[in-house]
Amino acid sequence: MPRLRIFIAILAVLGFVAAPASAVMSTSAEHAILMDGATGQVLWAKDGFSPMPPASMSKLMTVEILFSRIKDGRVKLTDRFPVSERAWRERSGSTMFVKVGDTVAVEDLIRGIITQSGNDACIVVAEALGGTVEGFVDIMNKRAKELGLGASHFVNPDGLDVPPGQRMSAYDLAKLARQLIYSYPNLYHFFSDRQFTFNGITQHNRNLVLDRFPGTDGLKTGHLEESGYGITVSAVQGGQRLILVINGLRYPDLTGKAADWFAERRRADEAARVLGMGFREFRSYQLFKANEIAGTVPVWGGSQKTVPVTTGKPLAVTLQVDSRQKMVVAIKATAPVNAPIKKGQQVGTLTVTAPDFPTLNVPLYAAEDVGRQNIFARMFTGIKALFGGAK
Structure with a gap:
């Protein structure tokens, strides 16, 4: 056999799943996955294949379905979706501050979900695409099967714990992130927005890694008391893309009104630290x-x-x-x-x-x-x- 030559480049899909052990990689998060963006190869995992409450990171599925409708022409960015009373009353957690009876442009709803993590915006999209929230949840679960998200089950479009039972694995979140990155290159840029103003209210993206780690361009944070703090994030350095999911970061030492503010910064620091290790420790080697x-x-x-x-x-x-x-x-x-x-x-x-x-x-x-x-x-x-x- 001729001697093999080694180059640096990309791979077509080969479906890597098993993750090697690595003494170098570590995190205090309960769940983690580091994935090579180009190949989908799992580089490192810490309980990355077990179902867990994904909190607002499950909004990535709501966005994926909306992006798919835009890509196939059923929806345009300039279309306007009506705001129902149910959407308007969705004030628990993060909100976009939509008003009942208004219509909202699809482009604004995308920014409201991604940048502001608006639970109300998710309801507006769900009702527009699924007829009802429950109808949209059926679409979410069907789409999860199509994408091979075997550890995912959806009960709502926003990730709140009402009703309970929303589950995804870190691996499924990484696969979903990869789907958003490579299947919708003309829409993925929304994930890198730092802030968005709607109805006169400006809110900043909770993905603070965007400004903490060079090359970061997405995706979504999440937090519930049950899930702890989590993030699905992706970055590119030297032509190599990595996708990282961490969830179950807990900060019992933080209390009071400023707890979330400090926790969001600690979460961003942890994600940036793990991404840095990933880019230092792993390289892509082309065989043929x-x-x-x-x-x-x-x-x-x-x-x-x-x-x-x-x-x-x-x-x-x-x-x-x-x-x-x-x-x-x-x-x-x-x-x-x-x-x-x-x-x-x-x-x-x-x-x-x-x-x-x-x-x-x-x-x-x-x-x-x-x-x-x-x-x-x-x-x-x-x-x-x-x-x-x-x-």
């Missing part, structure tokens, strides 16, 4: 470009003894810098590989292993056609196999 020849596998009864193979798509892995030197890439043929072979036919597997890295198995495909030997050559090959094995 699209359709680059990865090596060869033997062919039985073919017009040639071997066939060149490729992963088809660009292949890269993200792993800790210390693990890079001990990374091993191996090719294994699907035995036996019998001619004829068609270009694009799977004929083997490429395996990548490294310390603190989940074993990765990637299909290998024939890079060209290989015909069968003529009848005399096949007879000769058969005789060799009978009396000592073909080589």
Whole structure:
């Protein structure tokens, strides 16, 4: 097999799930996930796959559904949604301060949900898209299944604990964040807004990491007494995007009216600290470009003894810098590989292993056609196999 060359680039989707252990990464949060944005590969986790109360971070699902309607043309940013009495009365927690009987532009509702974390804005959107809040919750749960959010269950569009039972895992939140980033590039910019003024009231984005860590461009914070403080955040440095979810930060030493103010700053500091560790400790290493020849596998009864193979798509892995030197890439043929072979036919597997890295198995495909030997050559090959094995 030719020597493998290592480049720096991105990967097509390969579906990494298992997270390696890392002594370097740490957080006081009860739940955490660090994900490579380009690949969806989980780099590090701390109870990241268990269902938990996501609080206002579950608003990301409300936004995703609204973004999907904008992308397919059913909704425009200039459309206006009516404000019902139910939406107007939704004053618990964060609010956008909508007024009953008014109509609000979709663009303002997006900013009201993302920047102001408006629970009332979520009700307006839910009633407009689902007919009722309950109808929209059905849409949320259906969409969660479509996106593969296996640990998610929604009972409302805003993340409040009435009714109880709203659950998501940190992993599901990271997957949802990745969906918002890559599926809606023309709308994702709303997540980087620092403040928004509606009805004469200016409110600032609670995602303070936007100003604490270079390259941060989203996404959403959350807090309930049950869930503790949490955040889903993403940043880009040096062309590499990381997505971080932390939840269950608790600050029992903070009391009084200023407790939330200090807690929001501690949450932002913790998220910025973990992101910094992530960018220092993990690198993306490209193994092959699209359709680059990865090596060869033997062919039985073919017009040639071997066939060149490729992963088809660009292949890269993200792993800790210390693990890079001990990374091993191996090719294994699907035995036996019998001619004829068609270009694009799977004929083997490429395996990548490294310390603190989940074993990765990637299909290998024939890079060209290989015909069968003529009848005399096949007879000769058969005789060799009978009396000592073909080589």
